[in-house]
Every structure is written in structure tokens, then in C-alpha cells.
Amino acid sequence: MEQPFDLTVIWAGIIGFGIMMYVLMDGFDLGQGILFPFAPNEKARDTMMNSVAPIWDGNETWLVLGGAGLLAAFPLVYSVFLPALYIGVFLLLAGLIFRGIAFEFRFKAKTSKYLWSWSFSVGSIVAAFAQGAVVGTYIQGFKTEGFVYVGGALDWLTPFTVITGLGLVVGYALLGSTWLIMKTEGEVQDWAYKITPKLLVGLMTVFAIVCVYTPFIDEYVKARWFDNLSIIWVLPVLALYCAFVVFSNVRKRKDGMPFVATMGIFLFSYLGLLVSKWPYIVPPKFTIWDAASAYNSQLFLLIGFLFVIPIILAYTSWTYWVFRGKVKEGGYH
């Protein structure tokens, strides 16, 4: 078929955008679950959960959309990542299920409330860790023969991926705590102010390890950073700057900035990761064009996506608008 546009690049953009949206948005509500066991008291937990209750499942839409979109636009990613991360994917799904169901039932429970709290917390931590391990595995690369994954069941579980897994747990916790700074007041907010710098230090440690380690996994990435493209150094620098902004605004007790700047840390790290690997989508062998589906399939679905993404964005903004402002005890008013 004639190919007037390179749809593969457009799809890479859509999927990349979808993943970013997912990480930022589900990140802060997964963060609530991660921080749950450390919350000062039960009332604080209620407030934390209430602060994300109206929006969390809209946030998760991006994951489902991304999964289905991957199969349609980059089948090779789907058919290599999922077998390679087999156990991890199961943990991710199980975590999300437990967490999702806790949102439904914790509000309806009286005596069994503590069970749903645990379900919420453990589910969130497991899901966040699994996602971090996926990122680590992507950085490490996959063992393939032809177009098929041939590695073992636990290749994805290495010291490095454990670090990225824990890193994302801490990162999401930071998104969660800065979200609380923005959305709550009083006791919960004080607590969030107190833990945020610690989480920030944790996250920056992982950030440093990943930055130092990644270029040494393959020559390709190393060359990108050290030889040909010096402009990209601006990305980690911006990420560091954002970290500094979080820190200074927490000290000044500014409510909104820490959350925005934390999103900045995520955004610039993510972009940094993408430029390291571009255009490899199943490292170390396959580029986005190797992994792409047929032109007419990409086109067929693009129509649907172009229709639905604006609707999702509009609907998302609308919900966030409705639930703007601080959560009071007992929820939004």
C-alpha cells in the first residue's frame, strides 16, 4: 500500500505519550498505597484515599489503552515483553486487581476495613515494583532469536531491575507525598512535608545509579551520550534542577510547586531514557520500524485513537476540575 506518512513514528509518539500520562497520573495514586502503612493514623488514610478516589480509575485507562495499542501498533513489543516479563506481568495485574477492588470495598466496609487497607497497600507496592522492573528490563535488553523471546523466566529479575523496581516505588511515593502536600491540609499535609525530602533523597540515589549504569550496558547508548549528541545532557540537568525545586519549595512550604516539579523529574528522566534508546524499542536488536505492524492496521486504528484521545483528555480535565481544591475530612465538598 502507498505510505504517504510514516505512521510508525506517529504511533511511537502516541504510545510514548500514553505511557508518560500513565506514569504521571497513576503514579501519584499508586503512591497513596505505597505510603499507606506509614500514615500517621486511620483518619489520615481515609483522607489519602479520598484524595484520589474520584480519579484513579480514569488514570488507569491509559494502561489498558497502551496495552491494546501496543499489540496493534508494535506487535513485536507485545510478543517479546510479555513473555519475557511473564511473572512480573502477573504480579502487576494481581497488584492492580487487589488495589482496584480495595477502592470499591474499603468505602463500604465497617469491620473488615483493615483487610481492604492491606489489599490497597500491598497491591500498590507490588504493581509499582513490577512497573519499575519493566523499565529496568527495557534498559537491559532482551534475548531474542528471530522475532521470538528465548530468555529464561527470571531474566528480568537482576540486581539492576530490583533497583529500578525499588526506584519506581520510591518515585511514586514521592509523587504521592507531593500530591498530598497540594491536596490536603493540617496533619496529613504536615506529615507529607516531613517525608518528602527523604523520599527525594531516595529517588535521586536511584537516579544516579541508573544514569551511571545505563551507558555501560551497551555501546550504542554510550556513544549517544558521549560522542554525538551533547545537547541531550540538558535533560538530566533539568531533572536535577526539578529535584532542587522540590527541595526548596518544601522548605518554603509552598503547596503546589513540589508536585509540579516532581512531575518534571519524571518527565525529564523519561525523555532521557527515550533518547538513550531511540529508535530501539526492543533493545538491543529491534527498532520501532522492525517492531511495527502493517501500515493499513496502523491506519485503521489511528482513526479510532484520534477520535478517543481528545475525549479522554477532555473528560480527564473535567474530572480534575470538578475535584479541584483541597480534600476536607470526609472527601471533596
Place this chain on the structure above:
Amino acid sequence: MELDPLMLSRIQFAFVVCFHAIFPVFTIGLASTIAGFETLAYKTGDPVWHRLSKFWIQVFAVVFGIGVVSGIVMSFQFGTNWSNFSYATANFLGPVLSYEVITAFFLEASFLGVLLFGRDKVPQGVHLFAAIMVASGTFISSFWILAANSLMQTPDGLELINGMYHVKSWTDSIFNPSFGYRFMHMVVASFLTAALVVAGVSAWFVLQKREFVANRKALSVALWFLLILAPVQAVIGDFHGLNTLKYQPTKVAAMEGNWETSSGVPLLLFAIPDNENQTNHFEVGIPKLASFVLTHDWDGEVPGLKDVPVEEQPPVLIVFWSFRIMVALGLLMIAFAVWGLFLRIKGRYYQSTYFLNGLRLMSLSPFIAVLAGWVVTESGRAPWLIYGQMTHAQGLTPSLTGGMALFTLIGYIVVYSLVFSAGVYYLLKVFRGGVEKANAPHEMEEVERPMRPFSAAHVAIDEEI
């Protein structure tokens, strides 16, 4: 013993998808039921329809919630356990499954919230419109998913290039030869499911004299639907079978338990098919009837299993008996519909305790029939994943080991049992609350949370001690 990843993956997929199927089948029918109640409320202004709609919306909310959660797992199953299959079919399956998600999302975002929470906030007409849109959304969702499945049964419009199917014609591949029959059969199955559950639950309330007026009306409507739909389903099923005969003769041979291609084949009522010895034990049948049903000719020729090599035969015992369970339940539904009609003529369909208690039991029958039907369809396709083109073994994820498959199989069983027993337990509480509670002030004072299906149900999950 060596663990077989293929067998374990098949069990896992069957478990997960059967689990999922139960819920959408119910929501599709129920969404239309609610749209129906809302229409009646709008047209007649009789508050009884409102009361009923409020109750069934709560049930809908919970079933829908569980359906979504289990559906999310499905969309990853293809990649984890059947990666060769998903890679090969991605050009078709990818867009089609994505369209399912898009549709589901679109309806959820736009109209579900209005249906569940908007009753007092929007004009009645808008609320009715939302109900109709939610119902249409469920059909569009099933449209896509059944197109995907039908393509695996009767592939069409595709071209295999370098190990990957390419779509030559979207219309041929979506509207493939078995799609129309499967879609109709499934839609009617969902309607029957809703009709029988509404009938069963209303019968139970009527027996207890709870909200008598409303529940009697619901019972009456459900019985009318049953009377029309149950026979229609049998007719559609017959056509579906004829289509299968044309495109998947081996599957029909397995459904009939017929080993040798021959004419004047009996319809077996009982038999123990035996793949190993290529024969049936303890046959009891009605002479020539199978030939007649399948070819509309008493001496018509029916294909036999031995036409294909032994390793291309499906597990006959499973297919044979699942088919009989489905058809028997279908006939039982017709019988109940006719019984209901007789009682109605005598004016006492809401008085006969035998009938009402029978209906209570019958509310489980559509679920069993649906699962049995899917087992016929899917096991009857074995060993093919894409009929005639790719086997289960070829579609399996190459790196998958028996240990990995066993781990996740047990994992899913544990997760599903925990989570869904909570879900079903809660659903039963909503049922027990009945129409009264759905219309009473809320038991649980809740934070406003739009779009969360469960929030539409206001019953506590546990008791205060």
C-alpha cells in the same frame, strides 16, 4: 512428571476467559433491561418502573465492575501465554481488541456516570438517553470481541506474509463467515441471561411478598421475553450449526459424536465418546435424526471424525457433552416459557410456588448454557487455534515453561477466588436488600465519586458487630 506448558496454558486461558465471560454476558442483557425499564418509566410515568430500574442499576453496577477487572487480565493473556499467536495475528487482533477497549471506555466515560449517578441531576429524557447509549455500547463491545473470536473459527480476508497475517480486506475479516451467527446467538444468550435472572430474582421476591406490585411486573415482562427469546435462540442455534457444518465439519462431527462419514446418522442422546479407541460406548440415539437436523434430509450425509488424522480431532467427550448440556438447557428454557404462558392464561403465574421456585433455580441455567456453548465452540476448534491454519502448539509462547504456567495458573485461581468471592458476596447482599433498599435512603454515607460503578450500590459489605 513433566509439566506441560501447553496444557497448563489452555487450562489457564479457559479458566480466565470463562470467568470473564460470565459477567459481560449478564451486563449486556441487563443494560438493555434497564434501558427498557427506563423507557417504560418515561412513557407511562408509572413510578413502579423507576423503583425497578433503581434496583437493577445497582446490580448492574456491581456486575459491570467485576467484568471490567477480569477483562483487563484478558488483554494481557494473549501476549503472555500465546505470544506466537498474538504476533502472527496482531495486524487484525490488535486494532479489533483496541476498538473494544475504546468502545468500552467511551461508553464508560460519557454515559455510564450519567446512568449511575445522574438520575436527580439531569432531565429524565437525558437519563433515558444515557441508559440507551450504555446498552448500545455493550453491543458494540461484543461486536468487536466476537469478530476477533469468529476470525479464529472461520478465518477470511487475511494473507500470510513472512509469518504474519496481513489484512487484505477489513470487511471480509470482520464479517467473516461465522460472525453473524455467533453475534446473534451471543446477543440472544445475553438477553436470555438477563430475562432469566430478572425472572428468578423477582420470583423469589414475589414468593416472599416483598414489593409485590413492582416485582410481579418485572416477572411478567421477563416471562414474555423468555417466551419469545428461548425458541428464537434454538432456531439461531440451528442455523449456527449449519454454518459450522459448512466451515468446521470436524467440530460438528464431535458435537454429534459421529466417527464415520455416513448417511442416515442417528441423533445420540447418550454416549461416552472415546478418542483413544476412536469409538463411542453405550450409545442411545434416535435413528436418522442427526442427518435430518443437519441436512434437513433423513438420509443426508454427516461428516465423521475419522475424516481427519487422529491428532487433528478435538476432545470429543468434552464437545459432545457440553453441546448436550447447552441444548438441554435451551429446551428447558422453552419448557419454562410455555409453562409460564399456561399459568398466565389461567391468571396465576405469580401464585404457583412450584413454578416460582423453579424459576429461582433456572436463573443459574443461562450461565451454565453460555459456558457450555463456549466450550463447544472453543474445544471443538482444537487442536486449531486458527482453524486449519495454526495449532495451539504453534501459537504458544516458546519461552514458556511448565513451571511458569503453573505458577500463574495457581496465581490467577487464588486471586480470582479471593476477589470475586468478595464481589459475589456483595452482589448477593445487594440482591437481599431488594427493591426496597435500593429506593430507601442510603445505608452507606459516601464520598462523591463519579464513574465508579460500585459506588452506585449503597449497601455495606459487612455487618456492624
